[in-house]
Amino acid sequence: MSKNIEEAGVSESPSNCTYCYTLDCSLRIESTSSSKKTAPITAKKALLTVGRNSQRQILLQIEIKTKTSGQPAAVCYDATDAIVHLQNVANGKCTVEIPSKTIMLQLLDCAPRKLNVFMKSLQAKLDIMRMENGTIQVVPKPISRLPAAFSVLSPLTIGEMRKVKKMREPLSITNSNGKQVTTPKRRSSSTMLIPGGLENRILSRSIGLKRMTSFARDDREKTEFTSLKPIKEDNTTVLERIQLTEEQKNVVRSVINTKKSIFFTGSAGTGKSVILRRIIEMLPATSTYVTAATGVAASQIGGITLHGFCGFLPQSSSAEQCVQQVLNQNQMVRQWKRCAHLIIDEISMVDSEFFEKLEYVARCVRNNSLPFGGIQLIITGDFLQLPPVSKEEPVFCFESQAWYRCIQKTIVLNNVKRQDDDVFVKILNKVRVGICDFKSADLLKQSAKHQFPPNVIPTRLCTHSDDAERINRRNLLNTKGDEKTFHAHDDDNFDSSFRTLAVKKLTLKVGSQVMLIKNIDVNKGLCNGSRGYVEKFSDNGNPLVRFVSQKHTSIEIRRSKFSVRIPGCDTTAIRRQLPLQLAWAISIHKSQGLTLDCAEISLERVFADGQAYVALSRARSLSSIRILEFDASCVRANSKVIQYYKSIEDDNEEEDNYLESDCQPKKFKPSNF
Numbered sequence: 001m002s003k004n005i006e007e008a009g010v011s012e013s014p015s016n017c018t019y020c021y022t023l024d025c026s027l028r029i030e031s032t033s034s035s036k037k038t039a040p041i042t043a044k045k046a047l048l049t050v051g052r053n054s055q056r057q058i059l060l061q062i063e064i065k066t067k068t069s070g071q072p073a074a075v076c077y078d079a080t081d082a083i084v085h086l087q088n089v090a091n092g093k094c095t096v097e098i099p100s101k102t103i104m105l106q107l108l109d110c111a112p113r114k115l116n117v118f119m120k121s122l123q124a125k126l127d128i129m130r131m132e133n134g135t136i137q138v139v140p141k142p143i144s145r146l147p148a149a150f151s152v153l154s155p156l157t158i159g160e161m162r163k164v165k166k167m168r169e170p171l172s173i174t175n176s177n178g179k180q181v182t183t184p185k186r187r188s189s190s191t192m193l194i195p196g197g198l199e200n201r202i203l204s205r206s207i208g209l210k211r212m213t214s215f216a217r218d219d220r221e222k223t224e225f226t227s228l229k230p231i232k233e234d235n236t237t238v239l240e241r242i243q244l245t246e247e248q249k250n251v252v253r254s255v256i257n258t259k260k261s262i263f264f265t266g267s268a269g270t271g272k273s274v275i276l277r278r279i280i281e282m283l284p285a286t287s288t289y290v291t292a293a294t295g296v297a298a299s300q301i302g303g304i305t306l307h308g309f310c311g312f313l314p315q316s317s318s319a320e321q322c323v324q325q326v327l328n329q330n331q332m333v334r335q336w337k338r339c340a341h342l343i344i345d346e347i348s349m350v351d352s353e354f355f356e357k358l359e360y361v362a363r364c365v366r367n368n369s370l371p372f373g374g375i376q377l378i379i380t381g382d383f384l385q386l387p388p389v390s391k392e393e394p395v396f397c398f399e400s401q402a403w404y405r406c407i408q409k410t411i412v413l414n415n416v417k418r419q420d421d422d423v424f425v426k427i428l429n430k431v432r433v434g435i436c437d438f439k440s441a442d443l444l445k446q447s448a449k450h451q452f453p454p455n456v457i458p459t460r461l462c463t464h465s466d467d468a469e470r471i472n473r474r475n476l477l478n479t480k481g482d483e484k485t486f487h488a489h490d491d492d493n494f495d496s497s498f499r500t501l502a503v504k505k506l507t508l509k510v511g512s513q514v515m516l517i518k519n520i521d522v523n524k525g526l527c528n529g530s531r532g533y534v535e536k537f538s539d540n541g542n543p544l545v546r547f548v549s550q551k552h553t554s555i556e557i558r559r560s561k562f563s564v565r566i567p568g569c570d571t572t573a574i575r576r577q578l579p580l581q582l583a584w585a586i587s588i589h590k591s592q593g594l595t596l597d598c599a600e601i602s603l604e605r606v607f608a609d610g611q612a613y614v615a616l617s618r619a620r621s622l623s624s625i626r627i628l629e630f631d632a633s634c635v636r637a638n639s640k641v642i643q644y645y646k647s648i649e650d651d652n653e654e655e656d657n658y659l660e661s662d663c664q665p666k667k668f669k670p671s672n673f
């Protein structure tokens, strides 16, 4: 069974069948009848279940909690002719049209991934049913009350998946000129295989194209049908196809199933941010707030900075003043009240005082005495990477009483996915805890001789950001090639305070060293952090980039979509810009969270614990870095953090002896507790 589900893309499903065929959402039911107009029905909380009746028709059951009785009211629709519109799935929205019942269901505020799986499973079952029936019932019998027999659909089997795949393969048909025409390989998910003109009618409606005048079955219609384009979805969110490992899935399950406040940690490259992206897709969009300690880290997960989220100025204000600052802004009060899940990446850079203030503000503004005002915290990061920026000895979040009160479960990830070179991983694991033995130091020193492909100058990782900016400015100025400036296209929702890795104005020259800031084709090795140089500009003005991973061809880079989820709404702000940044140099602080495939590191002026570890662990392999004048003394780890991690390990070992796996670990007790 698990194989079927993995193929269906729901590998993290806790309960396969329920996961595919039930969905929590907000709902609006509208009439599509032009003659009989009725007021739409809206429900903040509804549960949709797909099932069958005794005649094996596919039914859509809707349960709504009514305000008056508090009891769920249920209604069931025959979904035989349902049309699914998937354009907005990435934002947790979707529309289902049932023409025979002249209604339209608008599903809102869904967890995007769950919605995607639910709709695709429904679509696959409908496609199979229609193919097997050969035709659809144009006017299925309406079912006004719940059917006597209603059973949740069985999960998709491998056989069914194959049938659907085959059905969606290109069709070869002959048009009126006698030419063979092939339909698009991947049909949009809202298209259906229904014989005759009905298919055209449904297609034209479902994709919102011009209505066809005649539904007669003739070749001209078939040709028009072939020209339809598949619906585009935001590939970066819903359709990211990284197969999570067992330990990664375990984190997702803990967050989704237990609803506990969870801190998951692990060394650099264990997939913490990948897991976060999956979790974000599985939580309802309007009550989930995605944040990170820094702008760069936030942009990696489509979120905002924690400072941007909180609505107060933590440095200069007391806890009471912070509460007051929030209360003075209605928008911020609404946001704090609406928040049910708060995601924080790169927690190591958030200091204890800020975390205490956040927790206090949450309780006061929400008027809820539970830890963090009852918000589920989903926190990740590695405290052995960069600490909070501070002139004095940093005080970490885990040292605060708030942390001790709020975090109910701590999970440690052990499998590094960024590097697959065992020797390098072992060196990194030692460097992480501040150890650099003679053998490791020797291997790191030898890397100074590494050579890279001609024309690709490795990214210089600088300890200080001024150095990085200076290097990029100087190199761009000294580059002699043609120059072009690309201005970002921002939509109306985009606010200047939003952070994305894509800059507002990007100036490139032929010969510029660049780095991808987004995955564009993972199979070809063109992913976030891939390095290359601008070879020339194409006829339509886009840069042609020769990447390290693509020795023989250059790739035309076009504008990509960078989305920022607007706090408190289920909409996103969109910036369209080239997914590139200048890459002669970046600061180590800005590189935290990134994966680089070609870097030169100078660690002479290291000033923070974990800084050397962050720099070294950005690389995919030892052969892809060049370390200049390496001295083992730059390898530093904070002793408080080492002690904290030791305490987590001890707790986990003890926990293994318990039968109940979710018992609360004792955790690191803050000294002043």
Ligand SMILES: Nc1ncnc2c1ncn2[C@@H]1O[C@H](COP(=O)(O)OP(=O)(O)OP(=O)(O)O)[C@@H](O)[C@H]1O
Binding pocket: 242, 243, 244, 245, 248, 266, 267, 268, 269, 270, 271, 272, 273, 274, 275, 382, 417, 418, 592, 593, 594, 595
């Ligand atoms: N299950 C997986 N399968 C394949 N690749 C993976 C998997 N998990 C993570 N990766 C890859 O490993 C790299 C590191 O992942 P990610 O950035 O999520 O790690 P991280 O733990 O957040 O690291 P850091 O602590 O540096 O922020 C990325 O290139 C990511 O695509």
Ligand SMILES: [Mg+2]
Binding pocket: 272, 273, 274, 593
């Ligand atoms: Mg990360």
